[in-house]
Amino acid sequence: MSDLAGHATGGYAAGVGYQAMSISALAGYLAAARDDRERWRLVAEFLEEYRHEPETRRPGLLSEEPATTGDERWDVFAAALAEFLATRDGRGVAAWVHARGLKGSWFPFDSPAARADALVHSPASFRARGIFLAPQNLEVA
Numbered sequence: 001m002s003d004l005a006g007h008a009t010g011g012y013a014a015g016v017g018y019q020a021m022s023i024s025a026l027a028g029y030l031a032a033a034r035d036d037r038e039r040w041r042l043v044a045e046f047l048e049e050y051r052h053e054p055e056t057r058r059p060g061l062l063s064e065e066p067a068t069t070g071d072e073r074w075d076v077f078a079a080a081l082a083e084f085l086a087t088r089d090g091r092g093v094a095a096w097v098h099a100r101g102l103k104g105s106w107f108p109f110d111s112p113a114a115r116a117d118a119l120v121h122s123p124a125s126f127r128a129r130g131i132f133l134a135p136q137n138l139e140v141a
Contacts, residue, residue, distance in 0.1 A: 020049040020061055023082050027066030030074050036108070039074065043081070048140045050085060062086055065096035076100045076129050077108075083125035084138070102130030109133060 021029075026046045033039045050061060062082040068075050079100035086093045107115050108131070118132035126133060 020053045020057070021046050022061045022064060023078055024064040024066040027069050027075070027078050030071075030078075031067075031069040044140050047138065051140060055089060058089055059086070059091055063094050065094070072102065073106045073108075073131070076102050076106075077126075077131060080123075080126040080129045080131055081138075084123050087125060100129065105130045105132060107132050109137060 023046070026042060029042045030039050033042060050058060053061065062085060066075070066078050069078070079097040083093045083097045107118055109115075109118065114134065115132070117134040121134050122132045123135055123138070
């Protein structure tokens with residue numbers, strides 16, 4: 001695992017084994033990131049770790065409300081992502097996700113083709129909060 005934002009080595013006490021990144025921890029890393037390119041790498045790392053966690057552990061990764069990232073768009077993104085993953089897993093969503101939404105719209109990938117794809121295919125949890133992105137933007141190789 002990479003050492004993005006100190007995740008692999010800096011977030012845990014000595015003697016504690018591997019722990020997957022939670023949505024709350026992701027928000028902390030997003031807040032410290034230098035730019036959106038780094039933020040998307042962190043999101044990809046979170047999604048990869050989430051994907052490899054046993055289904056019984058996944059709800060715990062989404063339950064704690066994240067602190068603000070300092071950017072409303074990314075705060076709302078965290079809520080949309082938590083709902084998206086919980087719904088995809090057939091689980092209920094944490095109560096904290098319902099309070100977050102944008103007043104306007106955000107197209108994180110804002111080329112004409114990406115915008116058209118996002119308008120048609122954006123997952124419901126993102127669309128309901130004013131975030132438009134294509135489902136493939138949430139896939140990890």
